Amino acid sequence: MFRAASLPVRALPAVAAVFLWKNDKERRRAAAPPRSWRKEVHPYYNLNVTVLRARNIKGVDMLSEADCYVQLRLPTASPMPFRTKVVYNSSDPEWNETFNYRIHSAVKNILELTLYDRDLVLDDKLSSVVFDIGNIKPGQTTKRVFKLNPKDKEVLEVEFNVEESPDPPSEIITNGVLVAHPCVCVGGKVKCDENKENGDYILKLAVPGSYEKQISAPMKQSQTEADGRFVFHADKEMSPHLDVCLLKTLKVAQNDLGPELDKRTLFLGKGSVPMSSLPIGQEIDIDLPLSKHYVVNMSMTKEESSQELDIRLGFALSQGERDFLEKRKEIIAQSLKDALDLSTAPDQVPVVAVLGSGGGARAMTSFYGSLKGLQDLKLLDSITYLSGVSGSTWCMSTLYEDPDWSSTDFTEPITRARRSMTSSKSGAFSAERLKQCSQQLMALERDGHKVNFSDLWGLVLEYFLHQKDNPAKLSDQQICVSRGQNPYPIYAGVNVRVNISGGDFAEWCEFTPHEVGFRKYGAFIRTEDFGSEFFMGHLIHRRKEPKICFLQGVWGSAFAANLDEIWARASGTGIRWLNSLTDVIRVIDDCRKFHFHDPTRLQTRLVMPGGIISDIFQDFFKSRFTAGELYNFTRGLYLYKDYMGVREFVAWKGNHLDAFPNLLTPMEENLYLVDGGFSINSPFPLVLQSQRDVDIILSFNYSWQDPFEVLHLTSNYCKERGIAFPSISVTEADEKHPKECYMFMDDTNPKAPIVLHFPLVNDTFRAYKEPGVFRETDEEKVFGDFVLKNKDSPYRTKNFTYELLDFNRLVEMNRYNVLNNGQMITSAFKAALERKKHKMTHRGLNKKTKKVKKPGSQTKTSA
Incomplete structure (x- = not known):
C-alpha cells in the first residue's frame, strides 16, 4: 500500500486558489466590472450517435484496402474524443457502434466525424465531417449519408437520435455569444504512510477536460505538508472524475558489456473518483484502490464556483x-x-x-x-x-x-x-x-x-x-x-x-x-x-x-x-501548393430536406486534408x-447556440473559421x-x-x-x-x-x-x-x-x-x-x-411620442 506523493512546485500556489471563490469574495466584489450578462435556464438532451458504415473508401496504401475507423469529437459534451473499432482491409467498412452524449441546449454543439486510415507509423486522415447537432429534431431518429468526396462515391452513414434528458434544466450565464457553465474545483492531499516501502514510484493524477490537465509526481516519504497537495478546476456539466494512476520506474542493464542502465516503466494500477460523489465544502478521506496490492489514501474537498465572474x-x-x-x-x-x-x-x-x-x-x-x-x-x-x-x-x-x-x-x-x-x-x-x-x-x-x-x-x-x-x-x-x-x-x-x-x-x-x-x-x-x-x-x-x-x-x-505571408508580400503571391481554408472546405449541407431553413443552424461541411507532406510544409511555412x-482568458467558455447571429461573426461563410465554433478562441x-x-x-x-x-x-x-x-x-x-x-x-x-x-x-x-x-x-x-x-x-x-x-x-x-x-x-x-x-x-x-x-433631436421626439389606442379605433401616434 502506498500513501505518498509530491506535486510540482507550480501546483502549490494554486492550492490557495482552491478556495478562492469561498474566501476571497471581498476582492472580487471590489474588482467586479459592471454586470452585463444574463442568466438563462436550458434543458439537457441525450444524444445517441450510431456510426453505421462507410462505402467506396479509398485508402492511401496502394497495396491493400483501407483500415478504417471513425473518430467522434464533441468538445461541448465530452473532453475526450470517442472512436470506433478498426475494420481492416475493407473499402466498405461496417461498425454499427453507438456513442452516447449528454448535451446542453444553451451551447452550439458541433460534432466532428473524422475518417482515418490506420497506419503503423501515423494514421492518415481521409476526411472530416462537421455537423451541427441542432439540425436534428428532438424525439426523432434521423439517418444521414455524408458524401466524403465530391468527385467519388465515398460516403459515411450515421444515425442520430436526440431525446430530452430526465436531468433537470440548469442555469447558465451568457452574453449572447459566450456561455459560462458552473465550474467545480477539487483540491486535496495525498497522505504519506511512513511505514510503507519506498521506491521509484510515480503517481499521476488527471481530470479530463480540467484546466490543470495532468499532474505527474515522483513519490517520496520525506515530503512536507504542502508536497502532497493537488488542485483541479473542471466544468461541472462534463461530470468530471479524478483519475489516479501508479507507475514504477525500473532500471535494467542495457547489455552485459557495460554498466549503463535503461529505465523501464511498470504499470501498477489505476482508480477513479467521480467528482459528483464528493460533497460540497466538506473535506473527506478516501481510500482509493488502484489494484489488488495498491491503495492510495487522499483527503479531498470540492467547491463550486461563485456566480461572480472575474471576466466581464x-x-x-x-x-x-x-x-x-x-x-x-x-x-x-x-x-x-x-x-x-x-x-x-x-x-x-x-x-x-x-x-x-x-x-x-x-x-x-x-x-x-x-x-x-x-x-x-x-x-x-x-x-x-x-x-x-x-x-x-x-x-x-x-x-x-x-x-x-x-x-x-x-x-x-x-x-x-x-x-x-x-x-x-x-x-x-x-x-x-x-x-x-x-x-x-x-x-x-x-x-x-x-x-x-x-x-x-x-x-x-x-x-x-x-x-x-x-x-x-x-x-x-x-x-x-x-x-x-x-x-x-x-x-x-x-x-x-x-x-x-x-x-x-x-x-x-x-x-x-x-x-x-x-x-x-x-x-x-x-x-x-x-x-x-x-x-x-x-x-x-x-x-x-x-x-x-x-x-x-x-x-x-x-x-x-x-513565412507564407513574408513570401506573399515579397512576391505578390502566396505559396500556391499550400491549401487555404477555401481549398479544403466544401459545403455538403442537406438540412433543408429535413426541415425549414433556420439561420441559427450551421451548414454541414466537409474538410479535405492535404496529405502528410502538405501538412508538414504548412506547419513549417505558416x-x-x-x-x-x-x-x-476566454478558455473554458463556450459559444452560445445563436452566436452566429452576432454581426462580428462571419459564420455565414461556410469556409470561414467563425463557422467552426470548436476551433474558435474560447476552445484554445x-x-x-x-x-x-x-x-x-x-x-x-x-x-x-x-x-x-x-x-x-x-x-x-x-x-x-x-x-x-x-x-x-x-x-x-x-x-x-x-x-x-x-x-x-x-x-x-x-x-x-x-x-x-x-x-x-x-x-x-x-x-x-x-x-x-x-x-x-x-x-x-x-x-x-x-x-x-x-x-x-x-x-x-x-x-x-x-x-x-x-x-x-x-x-x-x-x-x-x-x-x-x-x-x-x-x-x-x-x-x-x-x-x-x-x-x-x-x-x-x-x-x-x-x-x-x-x-439627438430625433431621439428626443421619439421619447416624447407615444402610442394611444382608443376602443374601436386604429392605433395612432400623438406627441
Whole structure:
C-alpha cells in the first residue's frame, strides 16, 4: 500500500486558489466590472450517435484496402474524443457502434466525424465531417449519408437520435455569444504512510477536460505538508472524475558489456473518483484502490464556483471608459467653442477618433507630427479616442507617461523622441544590456508568464525608446484619463491561429488602461489581470501585470509574420501548393430536406486534408514562432447556440473559421497576439464598434503600400459584418499620386462616420513651410525637397535610427499636412455636429411620442 506523493512546485500556489471563490469574495466584489450578462435556464438532451458504415473508401496504401475507423469529437459534451473499432482491409467498412452524449441546449454543439486510415507509423486522415447537432429534431431518429468526396462515391452513414434528458434544466450565464457553465474545483492531499516501502514510484493524477490537465509526481516519504497537495478546476456539466494512476520506474542493464542502465516503466494500477460523489465544502478521506496490492489514501474537498465572474461578459463599454466619456464631453464642448466658435451642449458633441497606422519608426515619428498639427489647430482637446497599430502605439505609450500630455506643449515629447531616434541603438545589443534582458526574461518566466520572442523584442524596443529600463504598465495610464484630460487610448493587436494566415482569420483585441478584451466575443478582463490565468470566467492564478514594453513587443511584432505571408508580400503571391481554408472546405449541407431553413443552424461541411507532406510544409511555412503566446482568458467558455447571429461573426461563410465554433478562441489554450497590421494596418475595427458611436475618424496612414489599402480593407470588413461605413471611391490618378487629405461621407446614412484620410505624402510641403507661406531661402527649400519612398530612403520600415534632418523633416511634414487641411477638418466637425444635433433631436421626439389606442379605433401616434 502506498500513501505518498509530491506535486510540482507550480501546483502549490494554486492550492490557495482552491478556495478562492469561498474566501476571497471581498476582492472580487471590489474588482467586479459592471454586470452585463444574463442568466438563462436550458434543458439537457441525450444524444445517441450510431456510426453505421462507410462505402467506396479509398485508402492511401496502394497495396491493400483501407483500415478504417471513425473518430467522434464533441468538445461541448465530452473532453475526450470517442472512436470506433478498426475494420481492416475493407473499402466498405461496417461498425454499427453507438456513442452516447449528454448535451446542453444553451451551447452550439458541433460534432466532428473524422475518417482515418490506420497506419503503423501515423494514421492518415481521409476526411472530416462537421455537423451541427441542432439540425436534428428532438424525439426523432434521423439517418444521414455524408458524401466524403465530391468527385467519388465515398460516403459515411450515421444515425442520430436526440431525446430530452430526465436531468433537470440548469442555469447558465451568457452574453449572447459566450456561455459560462458552473465550474467545480477539487483540491486535496495525498497522505504519506511512513511505514510503507519506498521506491521509484510515480503517481499521476488527471481530470479530463480540467484546466490543470495532468499532474505527474515522483513519490517520496520525506515530503512536507504542502508536497502532497493537488488542485483541479473542471466544468461541472462534463461530470468530471479524478483519475489516479501508479507507475514504477525500473532500471535494467542495457547489455552485459557495460554498466549503463535503461529505465523501464511498470504499470501498477489505476482508480477513479467521480467528482459528483464528493460533497460540497466538506473535506473527506478516501481510500482509493488502484489494484489488488495498491491503495492510495487522499483527503479531498470540492467547491463550486461563485456566480461572480472575474471576466466581464458583455458588449457595453467598461465603467472606466464610460466615466471618462462623461468628463471628456465637457472638455470637448469647451474646445469646440474656443477653436471653431461652435457652441453645443456636452451631450451633443461629436465623438472623434484619431487613428495611427503601422509603419515602424516612420509611423511613430509621423504620429508625433500629426498630433502636433492637431494641437496647433487647437483641436486636440476635441478628440475623444486615440488609437494605433504597431509603430503608432510606440508614440502613444510614450506620450501617456505624462498625465497631462495633450494640454502641454509638444516640444518636450518631440525632443525626447528626437533624442532616441537619432541616437545609436548599438547599446541594445551590448553584453550588459543582453544580460539585463536575460535576467528580466528569466524573472518573467519564473513568475509563470509564457516567454517568447515578442518579449525579447519588447525589451529591445524599450531600449530604442528610452535607453533605460521603463517600469511603466498600461494600467498606470488610468490616471491619464481620470479627469477626461486626454483622449482615451486604445491600443490594437490581433489574435491569430498558428497555421492560418492573418488575411484568412484575425480577431481584433483592444488594450485600454481599464480593460483588455475581444469585443467580438464580449469578453474583457481588467488590465491589471492581463497575463493571469483564467478558466471558465474565473481567475485561477493571478500574475503580475507585465511592463508595457512587453505589450509594445506584441503591438509592434513586425517579426511575427509567418513565412507564407513574408513570401506573399515579397512576391505578390502566396505559396500556391499550400491549401487555404477555401481549398479544403466544401459545403455538403442537406438540412433543408429535413426541415425549414433556420439561420441559427450551421451548414454541414466537409474538410479535405492535404496529405502528410502538405501538412508538414504548412506547419513549417505558416508557423508563428514569434507570435506573443499568452494565457487565454476566454478558455473554458463556450459559444452560445445563436452566436452566429452576432454581426462580428462571419459564420455565414461556410469556409470561414467563425463557422467552426470548436476551433474558435474560447476552445484554445493560448492566445497568439501579433501586430494588428497583419489584418488591417489601422485600428478601424476598434473604433467602429456601435458602443463607441464615433462620428468622425481622422485616419493617418503612414504605410508605404497602397495609400488607400486600409480603407478598402475596412470597407470589406464592414460589408461582411453589416457595419455602416462610407463608400471609398478614388480615381486612378489619386491612387498613383495621392493628395494630403480626402474626406469620405455617406449623406444617405448618418450612422456611417465621416472619414478624413491622410496618406503619407510630401506634396505642397515642398513649396510651403507653413500653409500659404512659400519657402524662400535655399535652406528652407532644401528642407522641404525630399523623397519619402525609394530604396535608399531613410524612412524604411525596419530603420530605427534617423539623422537629425530626416527626423525633423518627417515631423514637420506631417504637422504641415494637418494644418494645410484645417479647413477640411473644420468642415467635417461642423457636418458631424449638425448630424449629431439632428440625431439627438430625433431621439428626443421619439421619447416624447407615444402610442394611444382608443376602443374601436386604429392605433395612432400623438406627441
